[in-house]
Amino acid sequence: MRRWLALALAFTLAASLRSQEENPAAAPAEEAAAPEFKARPVQNLLEAQVELHRRGFSCGSIDGVRGAQTAAALKAFQRSLGLRESGELDRATREALVLDEEPLGEHTLTAEELASLHPVPDTWVGKSELERLGYATAIELVAERHRANPKLLRQLNPDVNWDDLLPGAVLKVPNVGTVILDVRAALLHVRLAERELNVTDADGKIVAHFPVSIAKMAEKRPVGQLTIKVVIPDPNYTFDPAVFPESAEAQTLDHKLILPPGPNNPVGVAWIGLDRPGYGIHGTPEPEKVGRTESHGCFRLANWDARTLLALVEVGMPVIVEP
Incomplete structure (x- = not known):
């Protein structure tokens, strides 16, 4: 009897192991689940x-x-x-x-992402002829999606050839994702000397903070109270040659150009227009330069920060600019 029970137990165990090999989903859940992240x-x-x-x-x-x-x-x-x-x-x-979750995550490149990459022309005319000013390279796409400096991405992925990536490539990235803030903004406060933009609530508490570029020429830096007049996601851009006298190409143009939307649009992925003609808060295709170089007069943020800010503001909201 004991010998029969032992044989039956062995047969049952062997059958269970075969079932797990043929169908991994049948393995015990605790073996398949990733360890839970502890805050x-x-x-x-x-x-x-x-x-x-x-x-x-x-x-x-x-x-x-x-x-x-x-x-x-x-x-x-x-x-x-x-x-x-x-x-x-x-x-x-x-x-x-x-x-509350892992600080680093993964980005798996898709065929659609790679197919969307397109070199950005050097000329204003060339940019105006495109349907969209999208990402030019894979590292630019991944860096902006995950708010990462390209140098950090290269450090996190030392064996990756960024110029020869295929669909399905798995890349290590900062684990930030889309930032949606559960706050109610009441005021934007730009501090020119510190090159920063703070968002405060009705009680004056800071609920968001962003680095910002300011105008190169002091006389083009508006000081005092302004008001938001328009909020536009993914805007196009009107290139006026008269505003860029330093551009050799602009000197040859006798008409304005309309540049299509996209992350490589001169104002990036967001335009928050102010009640002073031509002035606004917007994104930029060069996030590493934000706060380190000057603009023609607007307040320039990294595209990811411009997207976050866009969700917080509304028409009529005051903007205080101090020296």
């Missing part, structure tokens, strides 16, 4: 940058390096919580920046 404070500057972005406090391109924009984002975040404004990743700030 914890950030451990380093890269993780802090990721979590700051998730909360609407942008430090520009995520690169894991402490620079002026990261320090400004930390100060704004600390101010929002009433912490000491050190601009450093001190103990109190680390404890407040708690990760």
Whole structure:
């Protein structure tokens, strides 16, 4: 009897193992499931940058390096919580920046993404002749989708040839995703000297922070109170040769050009028009230059920050600009 039971048990175990080999889905769930992420404070500057972005406090391109924009984002975040404004990743700030999910994730390139890549012409006329000013390269696409500095992407993916990628390529990226803030904005506050734009609620609390470029010429920097007049996602752009006298190509043109929408449009993926003709808050196709180079007069943000801001503002909202 015992020998029969032993044989029956062995037969049942063998059948179960065969079933799991033929149908992996039949394996015990605890073996297939990934370990659950346990919430914890950030451990380093890269993780802090990721979590700051998730909360609407942008430090520009995520690169894991402490620079002026990261320090400004930390100060704004600390101010929002009433912490000491050190601009450093001190103990109190680390404890407040708690990760609810992995700081790094993956991006799997699709055939559609790769097929959409198209070189961006160097000339204004060439740009105006395209149907869309989309991404030019795979690294540009992935960097902007995940708010990452291209240098960081190369560090995270040392064996990747970015010029020869196929559909299905899996890339390691900052795990930020689309930032949707559950806040009610009441005022935009641009600080020219600090080159930053803060969003505050009705109580004056900072609920979002972005680096911003300002006009190169001081006389073109509006100071005082302005008002939002129009909010446009994915705008086209009217190129007026008269506004660009420094451009050799502009000097040869006798008419305006309409440039199509897209992330490589001169105003990026968002236009927030102000009540001063020609002035607005908008995106840019060169996020690494935000806050480091000047504009013709508008306030320029990285495209990902412009998208986040677009969802917070409305027509009639005041904008305070201080020196």
